[in-house]
Amino acid sequence: MIVPRLIERKRDGERLEARELRELVLAYSADRVPDYQMAALLMAIYFRGLDRTEMNALMEAMLESGKRLDLSRLPMPRIDKHSTGGVGDKVSIVLAPLIASLGVAVPMMSGRGLGHTGGTLDKLESIPGFRTALAPAEAEKQLARIGCAMLSQTAEIVPADRKLYALRDATATVEVIPLIAASIMSKKIAESLTGLVLDIKRGSGSFLPKLDDELELAQAMIDLGAQHGCPTVALVTAMDRPLGHACGNALEVAEAIAVLKGAGPPDLVEVTYALGAEMLVLATLASTREGARAMMDGAIR
């Protein structure tokens, strides 16, 4: 593998082979390819893109760079929800216990605040002593016991993605649809899910307001999920104003608890129910979205 030749080919609009991308990503993850060569390649990808085969190869190499959760012993369906991030988005904190209470295992691997958007982990850690850095074995045990786990991406899970993401953040190469899709989906596939619901935020308060093709991003992730036995559904939801009334880590946890007590603001409840309904349908615990909503209503009551 001669890295400058790979960069040059992508720069010139050529397709890279799956085995080339795999070798490159694994070598980068093992610190055998320097950041500056990967940065040049990422910028070439910004301009030239990656096709579906390349995007899939990139994601598979990231998966291969670390460990996966092995949740196949759990007797329940395993469904996660992922949001591309916005302001006041505390939906994960409501959905994980709510959907778990209805018989779904929800292994929710979340992130930190990014840019102006808050992070579920930061919010939860406003609860003194709350620990999100669970080892894979711990997470598996907790999921068997209570049905949900709020997890941070440990060093063991897709480390190539962690390293690539930090580099993209420093080199103005974040806003690239196939890179976003492969990054998110590598973490989700590593959770060995039986289904995934995506909340693609759209509007001025979303993480990527310049990314005006939310549908393209959604389709890319749906395709990656389908290729790896993880049926994926995406909703595009508005992020032109904060979701709910509360912004700020502790305030958002309090508002999430209010939703669980049946006293949440209507916009937050609506997004939570819309996503939760898709999770329950994917889990085959409800056959219609209306039935799923009734289940959630019952659980909250």
Added chain:
Amino acid sequence: MIVPRLIERKRDGERLEARELRELVLAYSADRVPDYQMAALLMAIYFRGLDRTEMNALMEAMLESGKRLDLSRLPMPRIDKHSTGGVGDKVSIVLAPLIASLGVAVPMMSGRGLGHTGGTLDKLESIPGFRTALAPAEAEKQLARIGCAMLSQTAEIVPADRKLYALRDATATVEVIPLIAASIMSKKIAESLTGLVLDIKRGSGSFLPKLDDELELAQAMIDLGAQHGCPTVALVTAMDRPLGHACGNALEVAEAIAVLKGAGPPDLVEVTYALGAEMLVLATLASTREGARAMMDGAIR
């Protein structure tokens, strides 16, 4: 200066301000900006280009990163020749002594072999004991004494260019006209020349066969020279086959000496004379190219 924002603006096709480029290049030269950010910017420049103002700012920052030769005390015109490189191109080894013998100071800062093309320094070092790493003061003394100096780019001369060039070589960002022009011209302007002749090679054996716009490269360098008091002339010459008969360091030195003895192969003599004539006209030692050719004929005889 927030580097990812600069990268982003260039990526999006915006112009960078001269002061921004200056600050960035000086910070990079001082190891305060990491290679990976510069690599991403270089790839963005590959796709978006640099306009004349940006190219000039880049070159001036590279100049500012180090020392210059101060040759203004020399009583003669100071003219250099630069070739973009090819196979069998030993013209510098003939021209420096030939033109110096006619009353011109020739401070010839040359390079090493690059890709498949040979380097003048490598060729000269096939002479046991030949030393090209002259400190600026040494070079100035030698120029005063014998009229020519064959120099390598020391760590003191435009260090930002050395560092940038090494990065471009490793990141597939060599073939960018404004970057090539600024790199070459920064070294030439640092020689405090009164004139410069460029030999832009064209064809399959040139260093940049994919760069099909030699005239654009030539014009960029002519513009940079004009902005810095260094009148610059460019010839575009054929590099579809090796120049002369000899390839290989020692063999090429021998062939260069043969030219000086009046026994060189016709193609090599022709390119040497064409470039030498421009040097003598720029030096105002000849008023026509025919007159300049007669002077060179006389010197060789």
